[in-house]
Amino acid sequence: MVRNLCCLLKTRGDAETPGLHIVPVAYSMAHRGVFETHLSSLRVSRVRTVAHSYFTTAPYLLLQSDLIFSTSRRFASYFAGAYRS
Numbered sequence: 390m391v392r393n394l395c396c397l398l399k400t401r402g403d404a405e406t407p408g409l410h411i412v413p414v415a416y417s418m419a420h421r422g423v424f425e426t427h428l429s430s431l432r433v434s435r436v437r438t439v440a441h442s443y444f445t446t447a448p449y450l451l452l453q454s455d456l457i458f459s460t461s462r463r464f465a466s467y468f469a470g471a472y473r474s
Contacts, residue, residue: 397448397458398467409438411447411458423461435459 412435415422421429426433439456441447447458448468 393462397451397468408457409434409455410435410451411439411441411456412437413447414440414442420433447451 412424413422424435435457439450441450444460447460448465450456451458
């Protein structure tokens, strides 16, 4: 499952270095998301800068910022292909 997770960025960069992240709004404070669970197993955390309610609009925020968005590989591939310059 971890192979299917990736980060979407406006420009090439190292997504594992500390950066400012767009995260979906948590459905519940008691349940962690897939990325938070995986990152905590690696003893790594991310800087949650923007919490966004609409998951599908998050990639559009990347076009005007240096934020990082963690998502599934399939979702990222769709947007990366659509906006490749």
